Amino acid sequence: MKTVLKNGTEIVIRQAEPEDAKAIVETMALIISQTKNLGREPDEWNKTVEEETAILNRFKDSVDDYMAVADDDGHIVAVASFHGRPLKRLRHRVNLGISILKAYHHQGLGTALMKHLLQQAKRMGKHTVELEVRADNVHAIELYKKVGFVIEGVKKQGFYVDGDYIDELMMAYYMEDNL
Structure with missing residues (x-):
């Protein structure tokens, strides 16, 4: 799916492939260093390319998990995904996360990624999409x-950042209420 950002940049949003593993690991390291809104500190990001490749291979055929990337002319600038659980009583729910390089904030990319993930969750038969946010x-x-x-x-006090406790909101999207 192609989207044009507010600044005119054309971005391709697509499913992440195992070949993207190195770029995803590098992009996530940069994003984590740019924000305190994610759940880990930069020194806690230690995923290897091999680990990310294994995750992406597993996601390719998953009925519970999905990962997308935003590609700007061959450069991954955002990673977004949702993860579910195979338990029958919980299979209808997934937990979503989205991470965007700071240079691409406030350009409409977050909205495009969210819509893409919600459409994919619906195609996969999910009914509830959940997330947590500071x-x-x-x-x-x-x-x-x-x-x-x-x-x-x-x-x-869901987050502890730089010596301060910060509340965390739990949010949900219900397919029957929106799509």
Whole structure:
């Protein structure tokens, strides 16, 4: 799927392939170094290309997991995915995550990636898409609400960053309410 960002850049959003593993590992390392909104510190990102390749191979045929990348002329600039569980009672739900290089923030890429993931989740028969977000990450929360997510709850002190506790919002998207 092609999308044109607000600044005119044309981006291709597509399913991640095993050949993308090295670029994904490198892009995620850079994204994690640029933000404190994700759940890990830069020194905690230690995934190898071999580990990422194995994940991508597993995702190719999965009915519960999916990963997409945003490709800017051969450069991966964002990674987005959802993960489910094979348990019959929980199979209808997936947990979503999205990570975008700072240079691509506020250009419409987040919205395009979210729509892509939600459409893929629907195609895979999922009914509920869940995510967690720092309560002070206003831009992300606005994006999630814009595409149809609702706040379900708060994990008090869900994050600990730079000596401060920050609440975490639990949000969900219900297919029957939106698509």
